[in-house]
Amino acid sequence: MFFSQAAIALFAVGLTAAAPVVEKRAAITDADILNYALTLEHLEDTFYRQGLANFTQADFAKAGYDATFYSNIQKVSTDEKTHVSFLTSALKAAGAAPVEACTYSFGVTDVPSFLATASILEGVGVSAYLGAAADIMSKTYLTAAGSILTVESRHSSYIRANLKEAPFPQPFDAPLTLDEVYSLASGFITSCPSSNAPLPVKAFPKLQLAPMTAKSVTAGATVTLLTPGYTLKAENDAQIYAAFIAVTGPTFVPAEPVNGGFSLTIPKGFAGQTYVVLTTCKEGVSDETTAAGPAIIEISA
Numbered sequence: 001m002f003f004s005q006a007a008i009a010l011f012a013v014g015l016t017a018a019a020p021v022v023e024k025r026a027a028i029t030d031a032d033i034l035n036y037a038l039t040l041e042h043l044e045d046t047f048y049r050q051g052l053a054n055f056t057q058a059d060f061a062k063a064g065y066d067a068t069f070y071s072n073i074q075k076v077s078t079d080e081k082t083h084v085s086f087l088t089s090a091l092k093a094a095g096a097a098p099v100e101a102c103t104y105s106f107g108v109t110d111v112p113s114f115l116a117t118a119s120i121l122e123g124v125g126v127s128a129y130l131g132a133a134a135d136i137m138s139k140t141y142l143t144a145a146g147s148i149l150t151v152e153s154r155h156s157s158y159i160r161a162n163l164k165e166a167p168f169p170q171p172f173d174a175p176l177t178l179d180e181v182y183s184l185a186s187g188f189i190t191s192c193p194s195s196n197a198p199l200p201v202k203a204f205p206k207l208q209l210a211p212m213t214a215k216s217v218t219a220g221a222t223v224t225l226l227t228p229g230y231t232l233k234a235e236n237d238a239q240i241y242a243a244f245i246a247v248t249g250p251t252f253v254p255a256e257p258v259n260g261g262f263s264l265t266i267p268k269g270f271a272g273q274t275y276v277v278l279t280t281c282k283e284g285v286s287d288e289t290t291a292a293g294p295a296i297i298e299i300s301a
């Protein structure tokens with residue numbers, strides 16, 4: 001823990017002072033955002049602790065990962081644990097109730113599936129902190145969140161490089177909204193303590209890339225996004241679009257209904273862990289026009 005009690009107390013001042021200022025954001029306070037961040041950190045912390053309890057260094061070695069890699073994953077686990085205790089202390093110092101860990105279902109069966117999920121979680125973490133930045137009122141909290149974001153992004157690059165994926169596939173990372181991140185996180189959450197204060201977030205219907213025969217997805221490829229468990233129908237059979245999320249604004253492509261989901265063509269300009277939502281309009285992506293997603297697609301250059 002590198003933040004002194006004095007620094008945490010300072011955050012507390014920032015929080016009280018900042019919360020009521022801007023009317024538009026009255027619904028989301030800095031305490032909400034910290035609890036949202038803590039929700040994700042609990043998920044990551046539990047994930048690494050479970051994984052390291054499930055798999056020994058020998059298991060990693062058998063899967064082709066050396067002792068240095070294993071000890072770096074232990075370090076990642078310690079980082080996530082420290083993020084949990086930091087956010088918990090900051091919330092307590094601000095007089096807010098920190099959320100507690102939920103129970104999760106990660107579906108991990110071996111070292112490769114553990115690392116594939118780790119990579120996805122780190123990428124989502126980066127996009128979550130990035131997307132929340134503009135909603136944080138207190139500059140002190142913003143700096144603290146930024147200092148977590150940069151570390152999550154190093155975790156992401158390190159794991160990606162070791163999975164033989166591009167460590168920094170594009171010049172900008174994509175910001176995700178609270179609802180988009182929660183939609184992804186809720187796929188891993190089984191149940192949460194009833195004492196956890198509800199967050200001002202909702203999950204969109206699930207959207208996932210259909211299993212493919214091709215080894216990698218590139219621009220120009222046609223893919224199917226599945227809407228498991230439900231059928232999405234546009235009003236009056238209007239066109240549904242797939243929106244690929246980027247900091248510079250989404251790229252829309254038509255999404256054509258097929259059995260169990262939608263078929264679409266990957267646009268140019270995306271690489272690495274990419275997020276796509278289904279929308280009912282192509283003017284912009286908002287929580288109101290999002291029909292499902294995000295789905296995560298790993299795109300190769």
Ligand SMILES: *[C@@H]1O[C@H](CO)[C@@H](O)[C@H](O)[C@H]1NC(C)=O
Pocket residue numbers: 046047048050051052054105106107108109114
């Ligand atoms: C740990 O193992 C259990 C039981 O096989 C599995 O359900 C869980 O997803 C695993 N978690 C991680 C993070 O490896």
